[in-house]
Amino acid sequence: MKKVLDEKPAAEGRRKESAGPFTTISGRPIDPLYGPEDVRSLDYDRDLADPGQFPYTRGVHETMYRGKVWTMRQFAGFGSAAQTNARFKYLLEHGGHGLSVAFDLPTLMGRDPDHPLSLGEVGKCGVAVTSLRDMETLFEGIPLDDVTTSMTINSPAAMLLAFYILVGEKQGVPETELAGTIQADILKEFIAQKEYIFPPRPSMRVIVDMIRYCTEHMPRWNTISISGYHIREAGSTAAQELAFTLRDGIEYVQWCVDAGMDVDTFAPRLSFFFNAHSDFFEEIAKYRAARRIWARTMKERFGARNPRSWMLRFHTQTAGVSLTAQQPLNNIVRTALEALAGVLGGTQSLHTNSFDEALALPTEEAVTIALRTQQIIAHETGVVNTADPLAGSYFVERLTSEIEAEALEYFRKIDAMGGMVAAIERGFPQREIQEAAFQFQRAVERKGKVIVGVNDYVMEEKPVPILYIEESVAEEQAARVAALKATRDAARVRRALESLKDAARGDDNVMVPILEASRAYATLGEMCDALREVWGEYEEPPVF
Amino acid sequence: MTASATDETRAGKPSRKVRVLIAKPGLDGHDRGAKVVARALRDAGMEVVYTGLRQSAEQIVAAAAQEDVDVVGLSILSGAHLPICRKVMELLREKGMEGVRVFVGGIIPTQDIPELKSMGVAEVFLPGSSTRDVIRLVESSVVPLDPH
Numbered sequence: 005m006k007k008v009l010d011e012k013p014a015a016e017g018r019r020k021e022s023a024g025p026f027t028t029i030s031g032r033p034i035d036p037l038y039g040p041e042d043v044r045s046l047d048y049d050r051d052l053a054d055p056g057q058f059p060y061t062r063g064v065h066e067t068m069y070r071g072k073v074w075t076m077r078q079f080a081g082f083g084s085a086a087q088t089n090a091r092f093k094y095l096l097e098h099g100g101h102g103l104s105v106a107f108d109l110p111t112l113m114g115r116d117p118d119h120p121l122s123l124g125e126v127g128k129c130g131v132a133v134t135s136l137r138d139m140e141t142l143f144e145g146i147p148l149d150d151v152t153t154s155m156t157i158n159s160p161a162a163m164l165l166a167f168y169i170l171v172g173e174k175q176g177v178p179e180t181e182l183a184g185t186i187q188a189d190i191l192k193e194f195i196a197q198k199e200y201i202f203p204p205r206p207s208m209r210v211i212v213d214m215i216r217y218c219t220e221h222m223p224r225w226n227t228i229s230i231s232g233y234h235i236r237e238a239g240s241t242a243a244q245e246l247a248f249t250l251r252d253g254i255e256y257v258q259w260c261v262d263a264g265m266d267v268d269t270f271a272p273r274l275s276f277f278f279n280a281h282s283d284f285f286e287e288i289a290k291y292r293a294a295r296r297i298w299a300r301t302m303k304e305r306f307g308a309r310n311p312r313s314w315m316l317r318f319h320t321q322t323a324g325v326s327l328t329a330q331q332p333l334n335n336i337v338r339t340a341l342e343a344l345a346g347v348l349g350g351t352q353s354l355h356t357n358s359f360d361e362a363l364a365l366p367t368e369e370a371v372t373i374a375l376r377t378q379q380i381i382a383h384e385t386g387v388v389n390t391a392d393p394l395a396g397s398y399f400v401e402r403l404t405s406e407i408e409a410e411a412l413e414y415f416r417k418i419d420a421m422g423g424m425v426a427a428i429e430r431g432f433p434q435r436e437i438q439e440a441a442f443q444f445q446r447a448v449e450r451k452g453k454v455i456v457g458v459n460d461y462v463m464e465e466k467p468v469p470i471l472y473i474e475e476s477v478a479e480e481q482a483a484r485v486a487a488l489k490a491t492r493d494a495a496r497v498r499r500a501l502e503s504l505k506d507a508a509r510g511d512d513n514v515m516v517p518i519l520e521a522s523r524a525y526a527t528l529g530e531m532c533d534a535l536r537e538v539w540g541e542y543e544e545p546p547v548f
Numbered sequence: 549m550t551a552s553a554t555d556e557t558r559a560g561k562p563s564r565k566v567r568v569l570i571a572k573p574g575l576d577g578h579d580r581g582a583k584v585v586a587r588a589l590r591d592a593g594m595e596v597v598y599t600g601l602r603q604s605a606e607q608i609v610a611a612a613a614q615e616d617v618d619v620v621g622l623s624i625l626s627g628a629h630l631p632i633c634r635k636v637m638e639l640l641r642e643k644g645m646e647g648v649r650v651f652v653g654g655i656i657p658t659q660d661i662p663e664l665k666s667m668g669v670a671e672v673f674l675p676g677s678s679t680r681d682v683i684r685l686v687e688s689s690v691v692p693l694d695p696h
Contacts, residue, residue: 109574109575109576109626109628110575112575113575113602115575120604121574121575121602121604122575123574123604123605123628123631123632123635124574124626124627124628124629124630124631124632125574125575125576125626125627125628128626128627128628129576129625129626129627193577197577197578198577198578198579198601199575199577200577237578237580238578238579238580239580239584325580327675328675328676329658329674329675329676330674330676362655362674362675362676363655363656363657363658363674364627364655364657365627438583441580441583441584442583442584442587442588445584445588445679449678449679449680455676457676458676459676459678467657467658467659470657470659472657473627475630475631543600544600544601545600546598546599546600546601547598548570548582548583548586548587548590548596548598
């Protein structure tokens with residue numbers, strides 16, 4: 005109460021500005037007040053338009069959440085395929101709408117569990133999937149024509165997609181009916197998350213092959229999820245997240261067009277994935293700017309004619325990096341506010357983080373609270389009643405235009421370098437992010453940014469219960485793989501891996517031999533090793 | 549590199565620059581923390597070597613020996629900290645490098661800190677730690693060669 009009284013406006017009616025600097029979490033200066041001048045250059049029909057109308061600044065659907073609330077999709081995966089299968093069933097029983105698979109690091113890096121670098125990593129930050137056999141267990145009792153599934157996998161995305169298609173086949177669900185998303189965004193791996201295997205150019209070729217395969221065979225599948233989430237987690241600003249993500253999107257479209265595909269055949273199935281960080285209005289502005297830039301880019305730069313090619317549809321995840329290990333229950337509040345920004349920004353699907361994730365993988369209790377947070381926003385706050393409620397706010401519109409301009413400036417720089425692959429090879433986005441991350445850390449340490457419970461309002465606390473993954477998961481997984489190798493048709497596996505190498509050396513779509521090798525129960529490590537043999541492995545120069 | 553190459557005598561400070569290896573063991577690629585810490589230590593006047601990503605315990609210990617470091621910082625966010633640290637500490641002992649102090653940063657459950665310390669890990673830094681605390685630990689790890 006004392007604090008509130010202290011903040012009462014002074015006699016002249018002007019509040020003292022002592023708590024500054026007044027900047028967003030990205031360091032963007034914010035004015036004390038915004039007014040009509042700030043939106044003077046905006047033209048409603050040209051720059052905003054109603055939801056469902058080009059350039060979709062206000063949302064991609066006319067009715068937005070009145071028509072359909074966002075998909076509540078909680079990212080989950082840990083331990084063995086059987087353990088994660090149980091967590092999936094739990095989430096679906098408690099009102100989750102779709103599945104989202106987190107894979108462990110050996111899977112993400114295309115290594116079998118018995119590889120020396122897999123030490124301690126099996127089943128730790130996701131589920132261990134080494135072959136089609138594990139994928140069958142993962143979706144046991146979950147009919148694939150009943151759910152949509154998102155898979156966070158990039159370098160070995162083609163193999164995991166093949167496993168999913170084959171599980172569908174075994175369940176009697178044809179690939180034409182499978183619905184979901186595969187992340188398959190390799191560019192942001194080079195830029196931020198660093199889970200790459202092959203060098204950038206052959207990596208891009210796999211993505212183009214996958215997009216082509218899905219375009220021809222899987223009309224309900226989102227072929228890629230072009231992701232800013234990890235760019236932001238690595239420390240970028242909001243505008244960098246937006247700029248690098250959309251410029252990655254341009255790169256994929258350009259490579260597909262260069263490979264002879266008609267833009268309107270594949271662009272409607274491209275999807276995006278953004279972070280919801282803690283700076284409320286900046287995040288909302290970011291999503292609105294994203295839609296406007298993408299619509300104009302697709303129409304003007306690529307000549308797309310299908311309105312579905314113009315629409316930027318996106319998934320949102322609250323910022324893992326904003327969670328604190330200190331006073332972890334506070335993270336419930338952070339996540340709720342971040343999720344609200346995602347919803348006010350018009351997201352199509354949402355993952356809310358669990359409060360214990362700065363410490364370990366989430367417990368079932370923490371996961372339930374995270375899902376309930378979304379349900380409270382959807383059913384109790386009233387924010388779903390009308391589309392884009394913040395449109396016309398002097399501040400939000402001004403911020404939207406500013407972030408858009410900053411992103412377009414990055415486009416010009418990256419275009420001048422010869423595109424995103426070339427910019428990555430020069431280390432440009434990597435350096436920009438590294439610098440922003442360092443500046444933010446310095447601001448925190450100077451208390452230029454207060455993080456509650458970390459650099460202010462600190463107190464003694466007791467540890468919270470966390471989820472433990474037993475080391476036995478690794479041994480069991482290695483034993484399962486050994487048993488699989490003893491029973492499969494070894495000659496068929498060898499032949500399939502040889503055809504995969506042939507395709508990699510030539511121009512044939514690698515999806516075809518990957519499907520055959522997967523059907524023969526070749527392991528993920530074996531398939532990736534075959535490609536390592538042809539393409540080599542990428543190593544980033546260790547610069548800091 | 550020999551100590552004389554980086555001689556720098558200041559009152560109460562080590563008579564050569566402290567040498568630190570920042571390493572990313574395992575398969576994880578999340579290198580934000582490792583790079584922020586590496587840069588903060590360098591800005592504090594230390595010689596910092598960063599291994600880059602995906603180093604096995606053997607590679608890390610070999611790099612520590614080759615670079616003749618005083619301190620090794622391991623950045624682990626994937627949950628693999630116990631087996632990885634156990635291996636690194638064993639290898640350091642085998643090579644007679646017990647004098648090298650090891651600290652760990654990342655997503656580490658507080659419950660695991662006693663076990664890490666019993667292995668010989670000097671300090672564990674959780675999310676939200678200040679780079680100043682890391683600098684202080686590293687400085688305190690090195691006995692001044694030329695005390696005043």
